[in-house]
Amino acid sequence: MKNRGFTTNIIHSDRLGKPEHGSLHKPIHTSIAYGYEKAEDLAAVFQGTAQGYAYARQANPTVSALEKKVTAMEQGVASVCFSTGMAALAAVMTTLLRKGEHIVSSSFLFGNTNSLMNTLAGIGIEVTFVDATDVKNVEAALRPSTRMVVVETIANPATQIADMARIGALCQAKGIIYAVDNTLTSPYLFLPKTVKATLSINSLSKYFGGHGNALGGSVTDLGGFDWAAFPNILDIYKTPGSDPALFAMLQVRKKGLRDFGGTLAPEAAHTLSVGSETLALRMDRACGNASRLALHLSTHPKVKAVHYPGLPGHPQHSLAKELFKRPGALLSFVLSDGVDPFPFINRLKLAICSSNLGDNRTLIIPVAHTIFFEMGPARRASMGIEDGMMRLSVGIEDTEDLLEDFTQALG
Numbered sequence: 001m002k003n004r005g006f007t008t009n010i011i012h013s014d015r016l017g018k019p020e021h022g023s024l025h026k027p028i029h030t031s032i033a034y035g036y037e038k039a040e041d042l043a044a045v046f047q048g049t050a051q052g053y054a055y056a057r058q059a060n061p062t063v064s065a066l067e068k069k070v071t072a073m074e075q076g077v078a079s080v081c082f083s084t085g086m087a088a089l090a091a092v093m094t095t096l097l098r099k100g101e102h103i104v105s106s107s108f109l110f111g112n113t114n115s116l117m118n119t120l121a122g123i124g125i126e127v128t129f130v131d132a133t134d135v136k137n138v139e140a141a142l143r144p145s146t147r148m149v150v151v152e153t154i155a156n157p158a159t160q161i162a163d164m165a166r167i168g169a170l171c172q173a174k175g176i177i178y179a180v181d182n183t184l185t186s187p188y189l190f191l192p193k194t195v196k197a198t199l200s201i202n203s204l205s206k207y208f209g210g211h212g213n214a215l216g217g218s219v220t221d222l223g224g225f226d227w228a229a230f231p232n233i234l235d236i237y238k239t240p241g242s243d244p245a246l247f248a249m250l251q252v253r254k255k256g257l258r259d260f261g262g263t264l265a266p267e268a269a270h271t272l273s274v275g276s277e278t279l280a281l282r283m284d285r286a287c288g289n290a291s292r293l294a295l296h297l298s299t300h301p302k303v304k305a306v307h308y309p310g311l312p313g314h315p316q317h318s319l320a321k322e323l324f325k326r327p328g329a330l331l332s333f334v335l336s337d338g339v340d341p342f343p344f345i346n347r348l349k350l351a352i353c354s355s356n357l358g359d360n361r362t363l364i365i366p367v368a369h370t371i372f373f374e375m376g377p378a379r380r381a382s383m384g385i386e387d388g389m390m391r392l393s394v395g396i397e398d399t400e401d402l403l404e405d406f407t408q409a410l411g
């Protein structure tokens with residue numbers, strides 16, 4: 001399987017798992033409980049000495065098929081899926097870290113992840129935010145209690161790219177967990193494994209599923225971390241004879257999924273799985289559209305600035321080229337002074353004013369007035385978010401139609 005192409009592997013992964021009746025898709029299993037003829041067999045599932053399903057809060061065959069698909073795409077060792085990307089992030093941090101320990105996080109973060117970090121700080125896990133586009137800032141923030149470094153591949157809305165390879169080398173040298181949120185790139189554009197990440201986290205709700213019709217999240221262990229030496233793995237999850245590479249995902253499943261219950265529904269798992277079959281096709285098309293739009297906007301007199309890693313003027317342009325297959329499908333731009341953002345957005349006929357990203361449809365949002373409103377003008381200024389800043393999640397529409405829509409709306 002591994003030698004074949006990205007899309008070939010996805011398209012055939014259910015079938016090669018030999019689902020019931022020769023079905024080509026893994027069916028949607030709706031039963032929440034599983035019956036056993038012999039009590040010993042159910043006990044063995046509970047005790048982890050046999051593979052099987054007991055209660056669907058922690059495992060379901062349809063969700064397992066998706067987990068295998070994500071693991072293969074990320075070239076990892078195991079994955080756990082969740083009801084949302086936030087559920088995955090929260091489970092990782094609360095189950096692998098302890099009170100008094102410390103996270104170094106990129107300050108350029110998805111807003112809700114930023115909010116989660118503040119929640120963690122309130123319950124005794126300390127967080128330091130740094131500009132992670134330079135590894136020196138990460139290194140300077142490390143403490144003896146630092147257990148995890150968290151970055152996103154492309155930050156939203158201003159598209160900063162973390163110094164990912166050097167941060168990976170630093171984390172490896174210090175034995176620190178390196179968690180990379182791969183949502184904006186997806187495993188098609190980028191493999192966090194190539195920068196020595198410990199965990200890759202994806203919001204499956206975005207590019208992975210791609211159609212804006214199902215929520216989901218995943219965490220994948222990329223196999224490079226020594227969990228046997230990590231103090232926070234409970235003894236019950238270090239089963240003798242089992243592979244230490246799987247300890248963390250077992251703990252995340254048991255403590256994170258079972259105890260907190262952020263379970264992915266089998267119907268959503270199926271929808272996301274079908275959506276992922278066209279990830280490469282959609283991503284190529286959306287990135288192509290984003291490149292064309294970024295170029296177009298960057299020469300428009302009513303646009304003051306465009307942030308897109310594919311533009312030569314982007315501060316991490318060469319890094320993006322080095323790391324990613326393509327520079328992504330998310331960009332932001334700042335309207336020139338005097339251009340009122342609301343009438344401009346209202347004139348757009350194709351781009352939809354909406355807070356999501358990673359949909360097939362092009363979505364636009366004025367960030368200062370919406371997702372970054374709550375944090376106030378001072379914090380917005382510190383994050384480089386101007387009042388006229390628009391975030392654009394570019395979809396798969398025909399390129400000329402998109403260019404025409406922006407031209408008429410700016411006109």
Ligand SMILES: *Cc1c(COP(=O)(O)O)cnc(C)c1O
Binds near residue numbers: 205
């Ligand atoms: C959307 C998003 C999340 C959260 O995912 P949900 O599935 O909406 O919970 C996390 N990280 C990034 C980078 C995102 O864009």
